[in-house]
Amino acid sequence: DAGVTQSPTHLIKTRGQQVTLRCSPKSGHDTVSWYQQALGQGPQFIFQYYEEEERQRGNFPDRFSGHQFPNYSSELNVNALLLGDSALYLCASSSLQGRYGYTFGSGTRLTVV
Amino acid sequence: LAKTTQPISMDSYEGQEVNITCSHNNIATNDYITWYQQFPSQGPRFIIQGYKTKVTNEVASLFIPADRKSSTLSLPRVSLSDTAVYYCLVGDTAWDKIIFGKGTRLHILP
Numbered sequence: 413d414a415g416v417t418q419s420p421t422h423l424i425k426t427r428g429q430q431v432t433l434r435c436s437p438k439s440g441h442d443t444v445s446w447y448q449q450a451l452g453q454g455p456q457f458i459f460q461y462y463e464e465e466e467r468q469r470g471n472f473p474d475r476f477s478g479h480q481f482p483n484y485s486s487e488l489n490v491n492a493l494l495l496g497d498s499a500l501y502l503c504a505s506s507s508l509q510g511r512y513g514y515t516f517g518s519g520t521r522l523t524v525v
Numbered sequence: 526l527a528k529t530t531q532p533i534s535m536d537s538y539e540g541q542e543v544n545i546t547c548s549h550n551n552i553a554t555n556d557y558i559t560w561y562q563q564f565p566s567q568g569p570r571f572i573i574q575g576y577k578t579k580v581t582n583e584v585a586s587l588f589i590p591a592d593r594k595s596s597t598l599s600l601p602r603v604s605l606s607d608t609a610v611y612y613c614l615v616g617d618t619a620w621d622k623i624i625f626g627k628g629t630r631l632h633i634l635p
Contacts, residue, residue: 454625454628516568519568
């Protein structure tokens, strides 16, 4: 049973460009959350998707957007990249009725130069 | 969402039992307490979750006093591979965005 799968694992982009990160949730999970983790910091919540809709959002600008597909997979899009967007981007999945925490992927390391 | 406070860092030695305490004074009635472990450049990994009293699994125990305003993660007989950051989180169902604090950096020495 595969856990949460994220792609790509590493990515280098130039300031001003756009990037799309992908996430496949754990089998049986229907909710996907995205987190940004800067070096030495705890993960910061970006947003959560359920039933193909953004249900909750953290304190991130509109440059950060997402999508959830009917198969529960999700994408995170970041426009007009800034140097400060360099971070590890984590995807976490859960089930609506679950009481057993979130399953995280290994993340995508984004470097903006 | 209840705010959590935990030590920034801890050191211990291989073979010792390690206890990490987390304070969550504003925990709500429906909140569960969950601990995650994170190694560098990896996503956090679920360790244990509890609501009250004591929960034990194959890797850790979680002790929660009756007032639920704190909790203690207990790692028995730690090894070098237990060196990681440990996060204490408090929240309700999967609807709630889970908020990470800075966590506790545990360093196990030989």
